[in-house]
Amino acid sequence: PKLTKVPQGSLTRTALNGSTLMSEHRAEKMQRSKDVEQERRKKKLVDDPSYRAEADFRNKQLTLTAWERSRNRENIEYGKRTNMPIKAQRESLPVFRMRQQLVDAVKENQFVVIVGETGSGKTTQITQYLDEERFSDNGIIGCTQPRRVAAVSVAKRVSEEMGCRLGEDVGYTIRFEDETSPQTRIKYMTDGMLQREALLDPAMRKYSVILLDEAHERTIATDVLFALLKEAAVKRPDLRVIVTSATLDAEKFSAYFLDCPVIKIPGRTFPVDVLYSQTPQLDYIESTLDTVMEIHINEGRGDILVFLTGQEEIDTCCEVLFERVKTLGDTIQELLILPVYSALPSEVQSKIFEPTPPNCRKVIFATNIAETSITIDGIYYVVDPGFAKINTYNPRMGMEQLVVSPISQAQANQRKGRAGRTGAGKCYRLYTESAFLNEMMPNTIPEIQRQNLSYTILMLKAMGINDLLNFEFMDPPPRVSMIGALEDLYNLQALYDDGKLSKLGGLMSQFPMEPALSKALIESTSRGCSDEVSTIISMLSVQNVFYRPRDKQQEADNKKVRFHHPYGDHLTLLNVYNRWRDDNYSKTFCLNNYLHERHLKRARDVKLQLLNVFKKLQLPVSNSNGDIDMIRSTLVSGFFRNAAKRDSQTGYKTITDGTSVSVHPSSALFGKDYDCVIYHNLVLTTREYMSHVTAIDARWLVESAPHFYKVAGAESESRKRAKIVPLHNKFSQNQDSWRLSSLRQTKEKA
Numbered sequence: 205p206k207l208t209k210v211p212q213g214s215l216t217r218t219a220l221n222g223s224t225l226m227s228e229h230r231a232e233k234m235q236r237s238k239d240v241e242q243e244r245r246k247k248k249l250v251d252d253p254s255y256r257a258e259a260d261f262r263n264k265q266l267t268l269t270a271w272e273r274s275r276n277r278e279n280i281e282y283g284k285r286t287n288m289p290i291k292a293q294r295e296s297l298p299v300f301r302m303r304q305q306l307v308d309a310v311k312e313n314q315f316v317v318i319v320g321e322t323g324s325g326k327t328t329q330i331t332q333y334l335d336e337e338r339f340s341d342n343g344i345i346g347c348t349q350p351r352r353v354a355a356v357s358v359a360k361r362v363s364e365e366m367g368c369r370l371g372e373d374v375g376y377t378i379r380f381e382d383e384t385s386p387q388t389r390i391k392y393m394t395d396g397m398l399q400r401e402a403l404l405d406p407a408m409r410k411y412s413v414i415l416l417d418e419a420h421e422r423t424i425a426t427d428v429l430f431a432l433l434k435e436a437a438v439k440r441p442d443l444r445v446i447v448t449s450a451t452l453d454a455e456k457f458s459a460y461f462l463d464c465p466v467i468k469i470p471g472r473t474f475p476v477d478v479l480y481s482q483t484p485q486l487d488y489i490e491s492t493l494d495t496v497m498e499i500h501i502n503e504g505r506g507d508i509l510v511f512l513t514g515q516e517e518i519d520t521c522c523e524v525l526f527e528r529v530k531t532l533g534d535t536i537q538e539l540l541i542l543p544v545y546s547a548l549p550s551e552v553q554s555k556i557f558e559p560t561p562p563n564c565r566k567v568i569f570a571t572n573i574a575e576t577s578i579t580i581d582g583i584y585y586v587v588d589p590g591f592a593k594i595n596t597y598n599p600r601m602g603m604e605q606l607v608v609s610p611i612s613q614a615q616a617n618q619r620k621g622r623a624g625r626t627g628a629g630k631c632y633r634l635y636t637e638s639a640f641l642n643e644m645m646p647n648t649i650p651e652i653q654r655q656n657l658s659y660t661i662l663m664l665k666a667m668g669i670n671d672l673l674n675f676e677f678m679d680p681p682p683r684v685s686m687i688g689a690l691e692d693l694y695n696l697q698a699l700y701d702d703g704k705l706s707k708l709g710g711l712m713s714q715f716p717m718e719p720a721l722s723k724a725l726i727e728s729t730s731r732g733c734s735d736e737v738s739t740i741i742s743m744l745s746v747q748n749v750f751y752r753p754r755d756k757q758q759e760a761d762n763k764k765v766r767f768h769h770p771y772g773d774h775l776t777l778l779n780v781y782n783r784w785r786d787d788n789y790s791k792t793f794c795l796n797n798y799l800h801e802r803h804l805k806r807a808r809d810v811k812l813q814l815l816n817v818f819k820k821l822q823l824p825v826s827n828s829n830g831d832i833d834m835i836r837s838t839l840v841s842g843f844f845r846n847a848a849k850r851d852s853q854t855g856y857k858t859i860t861d862g863t864s865v866s867v868h869p870s871s872a873l874f875g876k877d878y879d880c881v882i883y884h885n886l887v888l889t890t891r892e893y894m895s896h897v898t899a900i901d902a903r904w905l906v907e908s909a910p911h912f913y914k915v916a917g918a919e920s921e922s923r924k925r926a927k928i929v930p931l932h933n934k935f936s937q938n939q940d941s942w943r944l945s946s947l948r949q950t951k952e953k954a
């Protein structure tokens with residue numbers, strides 16, 4: 205890519221332009237390896253789309269081998285930071301100089317906002333200072349994180365710093381995983397978990413201090429916690445709430461929290477040179493790889509951090525780059541290639557924190573998790589293609605989708621900042637300066653304004669918060685999305701006609717999962733198949749269990765087919781789990797059948813937790829004894845909204861809005877003819893694919909959701925020909941009806 209420097213900088217630099225800056229010999233070699241890979245990449249892209257989203261384990265092994273190789277070299281000289289004793293390390297962080305001021309502010313004020321660059325020590329240190337000052341005598345010091353990975357890695361780090369075992373004095377809680385004990389004084393958790401705790405204890409009596417960390421991320425859970433904690437603080441004058449942010453929106457937070465004090469931690473940052481692309485980049489992956497190679501070959505020492513949008517992209521890049529570097533052999537310095545994303549096993553993740561061995565450069569391909577949640581030392585170069593995957597709600601389809609979108613200016617600056625922590629750095633923006641100035645939004649839109657709120661509203665209702673209009677959101681969600689969520693919940697029978705939480709809704713709110721799933725779970729207990737349905741839902745809650753190594757695809761596929769159930773994927777997942785269970789949850793079973801043992805084990809944990817919730821709610825666990833129809837119709841009770849009818853030769857159409865959809869090639873129902881199906885979600889690649897599809901009897905739709913579907917032309921004699929159609933959007937006529945009264949009227953008229 206053609207890159208130029210920002211005009212306002214002090215240095216001038218030639219536009220980086222491919223081979224001009226490197227020796228001809230190298231350039232030629234690079235070109236050759238590039239051609240090879242372009243072919244490969246093309247091949248990869250025309251590959252069956254079904255498996256594009258899957259992790260390729262081989263990549264990770266390759267990168268790990270590379271890492272291990274250099275680590276085991278004899279003259280390893282570990283980086284400075286790791287050599288320092290822990291005390292000195294802690295005292296070298298910028299937050300340390302502010303210790304007293306921070307502690308005093310927290311003593312004197314109920315709310316404190318803290319702003320500081322990423323890496324200044326906010327997350328790992330402030331909790332410890334408060335613990336040292338004995339705040340934990342009156343309750344746990346809690347610290348929330350928007351991301352699971354960050355919660356776990358930070359808890360680990362702090363337990364090391366405090367010299368205790370993880371789960372004892374310092375612990376963490378994330379969904380389906382609780383590493384705490386009665387002696388835990390500092391607890392890291394996802395914001396979603398604390399939000400759930402508010403359900404049981406709105407006054408947060410377990411806690412003395414709650415630190416809402418990474419508040420600039422503005423996740424829904426953090427936004428909801430803002431309001432809940434503001435209220436809890438009124439009831440509990442002793443409760444302390446700290447809000448931290450890496451960006452300068454502090455004034456807004458302070459204003460919201462009754463003009464509380466703002467403490468700024470002076471950063472220790474170095475200038476970062478920004479280089480923009482001269483022309484828009486058509487293929488940002490290709491440009492990214494080129495840029496990384498250029499940096500590696502032409503630039504001085506320092507590690508590289510690259511921001512990509514997701515696991516699949518990261519794995520591809522790691523692999524392609526590895527091959528390129530291999531082709532170049534000894535002509536260039538060694539390059540360690542490391543991926544970072546949430547789904548990575550934690551052993552691999554901790555590698556990124558280890559210092560780079562000498563005579564070697566590290567390049568880290570990360571999702572936007574590395575923007576602020578985790579800090580990696582030694583980064584001098586940042587490559588920013590300008591995209592991130594964000595979860596957006598598509599109201600037309602009534603579902604969430606992960607969409608690759610341009611980042612905001614604030615995010616771009618945050619990314620740039622990663623290069624200036626150890627010394628003066630460089631940030632390569634693979635977009636034009638004009639795109640940055642004119643096309644990127646100044647700030648990221650808070651999640652609450654763009655996501656589905658059903659789960660959140662169900663929880664608020666379960667806390668007895670009915671007046672959503674007057675709930676003190678910092679930035680209230682748009683009315684339409686609140687109405688949409690109320691409508692979803694009403695259709696799932698979680699709300700009564702008057703908009704109050706129904707008994708069913710109350711039970712549903714006890715499960716930490718999307719309402720469609722919790723509805724199916726509750727239904728399964730009354731229908732008599734909760735054993736099977738909880739297994740299926742556990743399997744849906746973990747990552748894909750099918751392992752498909754690139755060189756053994758056919759073999760893996762053949763094994764997978766043996767699990768296929770004629771009625772589809774939900775029952776296929778049940779088969780896999782049950783056969784694994786019958787084989788004593790053995791490792792050999794997983795190896796022989798190309799299954800990810802780690803994901804299956806997690807499914808087992810999730811299932812155990814679901815059974816615990818059943819027990820707590822005194823709901824029966826029973827097995828249908830092979831009554832497949834009972835299981836399928838129970839799934840319909842949660843997923844009736846995601847139904848599609850066979851349309852013509854071309855595929856299916858969704859019943860709610862007639863969108864054309866196809867069965868995903870990885871589905872057990874691929875190429876099968878069924879009249880009516882439900883699906884777990886839609887995946888948009890080249891077209892709209894249904895994934896996790898199960899064949900159903902269309903009549904179940906009306907039985908499960910009589911308020912949502914009706915049989916068109918009820919006079920029609922033949923049942924077969926009866927057409928199922930959705931009842932039309934009751935809210936569209938009267939969007940002001942917050943308490944669902946219009947709904948009741950519509951129903952009465954019907």
Ligand code: CDP
Nearest residue numbers: 322323324325326327328329357358361579
């Ligand atoms: O929260 P903030 O971004 O201000 O900083 P932090 O996460 O508390 O990080 C402070 C220091 O601890 C940094 O130098 C990190 O590299 C280091 N750290 C680490 O070594 N391992 C972790 N899992 C987390 C942080």
Ligand code: MG
Nearest residue numbers: 326327576577
């Ligand atoms: Mg932090």
